Amino acid sequence: MxxxxxxxxxxxxxxxxxxxxxxxxxxxxxxxxxxxxxxxxxxxxxxxxxxxxxxxxxxxxxxxxxxxxxxxxxxxxxxxxGAGIFLPSSSSLQLKGFSDSNWAGCLETHRSVTGYSVYLGDSLISWKSKKQATVSRSSSKSEYRALASVTCEIQWLSFLLDDLRIGYEKHALLFCDNDSAIQIAHNQVFHERTKHIEIDCHVVHEKINLGVLKLLPISSSLQLADILTKALHPHVFKNFYGKLGMSNIHSHLEGGSYNSNTYTSSELRDDNG
Structure with missing residues (x-):
């Protein structure tokens, strides 16, 4: 090598x-x-x-x-x-999640691939890339299963922060680039037509109603979890890699500096209008 x-x-x-x-x-x-x-x-x-x-x-x-x-x-x-995750100390303590799925991404089983990343402020603290357990009949269903997975992860991280007595903003942000999945989460009427994912529906819907989770749309070009669901073109991969919150210690030793390239709150607000 x-x-x-x-x-x-x-x-x-x-x-x-x-x-x-x-x-x-x-x-x-x-x-x-x-x-x-x-x-x-x-x-x-x-x-x-x-x-x-x-x-x-x-x-x-x-x-x-x-x-x-x-x-x-x-x-x-x-x-x-020398690459690794950089954890900056100057960011707000708010949980932010990015959820995505590659519908029928497995060529043999046609199961979708779930991908999510969770940040505490600008620090990446949790992520997953995993094939879903069942086949989804539509992209919105696979996206919703991914939403349920990251919702459970955010809830677990909230419990962990509480146990450690770390103060943080109690409402988390969750970004999804599938409008249908967002509608299912916000509209109880849709649940009657999605009984095969009923448990997932209730998991996400409950957290939104309790105010501990705010589900927001995001464009696919800003969807950080995309890097966890599929193979990307080198230019797209490089862009998302730079937003993951990773840094290279070798560049630092050569005179560079550590920096966090994750999306700022203003960038995410601008994308949401």
């Missing part, structure tokens, strides 16, 4: 991986070991979360194409060895 050429994204956005892609590996053990190490690394590297969850679904029968894709992740990591 010392002589390999670095790449700008952990996964090629033109590549479509399935269990039938490529030739089965004679010995899948090295692939499985690499996946295990990369899963551990996602604890501090949300930028590789989608790539790793995508590749981890092939551990039972990996192929040479999957193995090549894992090495692409390593090539990506090579050009960002």
């Amino acid at each position: 010392l002589a390999c050429a670095p790449v700008s994204t952990p996964i090629d956005y033109t590549t479509k991986l399935t269990s039938e892609t490529g030739t089965a590996l004679a010995d899948p053990s090295p692939y499985r070991r690499l996946i295990g190490k990369l899963i551990y690394l996602t604890s501090t590297r949300p930028d590789i979360a989608f790539a790793v969850q995508n590749l981890s679904q092939s551990v039972s029968a990996p192929t040479d194409i999957h193995y090549r894709a894992v090495f692409r992740v390593l090539r990506y990591l090579k050009q960002s060895l």
Whole structure:
């Protein structure tokens, strides 16, 4: 790997991986070991979360194409060895969540992929990239399941902050780029037509009614969780990477400075009119 050429994204956005892609590996053990190490690394590297969850679904029968894709992740990591999450001390203590899904993102099961990121002020403290447990019949249903997941995460984080006796703004902000999912959350009438996700509906609707959660629309171009649901074009990936709240210690040692590039409150207000 010392002589390999670095790449700008952990996964090629033109590549479509399935269990039938490529030739089965004679010995899948090295692939499985690499996946295990990369899963551990996602604890501090949300930028590789989608790539790793995508590749981890092939551990039972990996192929040479999957193995090549894992090495692409390593090539990506090579050009960002000093990268990590930067936690600024100068931001307000308000929970902000970004929720997204890639409808029918799995080519084989047609299950959607949930992606969310949660910030305390400008600090990224929680994120997820995971295939949903059931098939969604529409994009709004898959988006709503993602909303329910991040709502539960925000509630858990609120309980944790309370237990630690940390003062924070009691109402959290949650941003979603699907208008239909937002309508389902705000309008009780829609729930009669969405009984197969009734529990998810009640989870989100209850928190909105209690005033602990404010659900807001956001344009897809600002949806930070997009990086956790699909492979992106390098230019789009670079933009979202810069907004994740990550920093590179090597650039700091070379004379740069740490900074938080997450969206400011004014940027989010402008996007919402």
